[in-house]
Amino acid sequence: MNPACAHIIDDDEAIRDALQWLFKTRDVACTTWPSAEEFLAAVQPDWGGCAVIDIRMEGMSGLECFDALRARGNLLPVVFITGHGDVPMAVAALKKGAFDFIEKPFNDSDLVDVVVRALDADAQRQLAAATRETVEARLALLTAREREVMEQILAGKYNKVIADHLNISMRTVEAHRSKVFDKMAVRSAVELAQLINLVGGR
Amino acid sequence: MNPACAHIIDDDEAIRDALQWLFKTRDVACTTWPSAEEFLAAVQPDWGGCAVIDIRMEGMSGLECFDALRARGNLLPVVFITGHGDVPMAVAALKKGAFDFIEKPFNDSDLVDVVVRALDADAQRQLAAATRETVEARLALLTAREREVMEQILAGKYNKVIADHLNISMRTVEAHRSKVFDKMAVRSAVELAQLINLVGGR
DNA sequence: AGCGGAGTTGTGGATGACCACAATATGGCC
DNA sequence: GGCCATATTGTGGTCATCCACAACTCCGCT
Known part of the structure; x- marks a missing residue:
């Protein structure tokens, strides 16, 4: 799909709309999802970009969403945002491989900067993955x-x-x-x- | 120096003594330092093990101590402990390459587990560094x-x-x-x- | 002036890599 | 049975690597 697209996952429609507007004004493409379940049902292995996930959501939490992504081998960079995070939670998320962990309220420009870096990181990751796949395809022959x-x-x-x-x-x-x-x-x-x-x- | 030695840096003597006792009962060798300055003045590039550093100290802070270590190319795994940490601080520390970030009060066994993992990680790092040095020594010829x-x-x-x-x-x-x-x-x-x-x- | 390291070149020969062409045997699939 | 992929072996030859031995030049150091 879109190679440089931020996927916003938040159950608060007001925040989804605000982030969508923010990214639009900064020329960052994005999609929005009202729940982890809906995002997980839609996401494909070839999707690029990054995910911006709220920790506290109805149903599946952001952390569970992250685990589910990784469990299926998806290495999309994940930026967590949360209004009620604590240090152990942030430490655990980063040690598991989250790209960043941001507390609300956050500075709009800071978030955009982080997301842009995550998109860059994903572009590099995809390049490396592509060459690796080429080599493995040849090995399979x-x-x-x-x-x-x-x-x-x-x-x-x-x-x-x-x-x-x-x-x-x-x-x-x-x-x-x-x-x-x-x-x-x-x-x-x-x-x-x-x-x-x-x-x-x- | 000691290849599996935890270096405790804390300006609170009571905590230094408590940690020293804790590690001794768990058969983990350790040294203690009352300030970042004294540790930095003594530490040698060939020291192995890991560092356990309190964030808030008189004089140089734990974070500054970490930066000073890295600035001189020392890659010792660093476990931060703090009583007044916040999420942005923890996130920044981990993104800069800290091994872990633990809040006080902590569970003794949890700390020992983390330190043991840090010591393992450093042993691996030293192995890799040794072969790399060998190769680079040959390249220099x-x-x-x-x-x-x-x-x-x-x-x-x-x-x-x-x-x-x-x-x-x-x-x-x-x-x-x-x-x-x-x-x-x-x-x-x-x-x-x-x-x-x-x-x-x- | 002498010494030694680095860079340079050569001869001659043994060994290994690589190629084009050809051929046999085995097993699975239609 | 016929077809194809895989594995196997051979001939004859070209090209590249590797080695022992020898020698020359240049430069810096003593």
């Missing part, structure tokens, strides 16, 4: 044998050693090696190592 | 020319191409390449790439 050979290549072993280790001929290793380079769209073992270190370099 | 050649190797280029690019002969590139592998203690370009990606893979 490899056969089991090719993956085996690739691991040995990344271990810096010679084809001859790999051949011994897998009990096959050197020619076969060369064939697999060639296919691995082909499918991974690289031209050398060095490029392959750098590509792999982008996605799973732990 | 390289001459300017060797570094140039290494970059081209990491770009996946052939010796011949590197030679053209640097306006030198292929033999010279081979000599540099050999020295780079020697000094970096690797046996192939793949190992080199993995080593470099450990330290500065950006």
Whole structure:
């Protein structure tokens, strides 16, 4: 969806309208949702931007909404706003990975600044995720044998050693090696190592 | 110094004594400091463990102490404790990289748990830092020319191409390449790439 | 002037990577 | 049975890497 869109989740219509107006005047696109449930029912994994979530709401709370998002692997940056927050709550939210935690009443410009930074952070996150997905899509094209050979290549072993280790001929290793380079769209073992270190370099 | 030692910084002697006793009964080594100034004057870059810092102190505050630590490149995990904290302060501290932010009165076991986790985190950090230092020490052994050649190797280029690019002969590139592998203690370009990606893979 | 490190280049040869082409065997799917 | 993907092996050759040995220049230091 919109790559730089703030999703406002608050059960108070007056606040939703105020925030919508605020963001509109600052040229930040946004959507509004009257409840965590409705947002969660609508949100798609490919939505970009960030979420601005009120902590205290009827039904599912903002914190529960955050947990639900993360539980389904959605890494959208989340800015919490609350009128009755306390320190342990804020600490817990940030340690779980919230982008920010803002108390009401807040300064309009401060909120906009935070949201803009969250949108920037999400843009970067999406870029990284895109390259990671590309690499993983290529990895998925490899056969089991090719993956085996690739691991040995990344271990810096010679084809001859790999051949011994897998009990096959050197020619076969060369064939697999060639296919691995082909499918991974690289031209050398060095490029392959750098590509792999982008996605799973732990 | 002590690799798993909690450094307690609080200007209230009663609290220092209480915490020292608490940690002693839980088998967590600790040191105590009556002010941020004295801790900062004594702390060395190779100190491990974590810091437990009171926010409100005479003289330099806990937050200023944290900033001073980070300003000199010290990445010791810092657990803040405070009796009069507010949400913005806690949020700012965590966003700056504090390990945790705990309000008084706190549960003794909770504090010990947090400190133990901080000590674990620091042990991991030190491990990573040690390997990074090793690699950087090796990098420091390289001459300017060797570094140039290494970059081209990491770009996946052939010796011949590197030679053209640097306006030198292929033999010279081979000599540099050999020295780079020697000094970096690797046996192939793949190992080199993995080593470099450990330290500065950006 | 002498010394040593850094950068440079060369010869000759062993070893490994890579490619085009070809071929066999196995298993799953229509 | 025919088709296709996968895995396997081989020939013959080109190109690149790696190594031991040797030598020259330049520059800074003593």
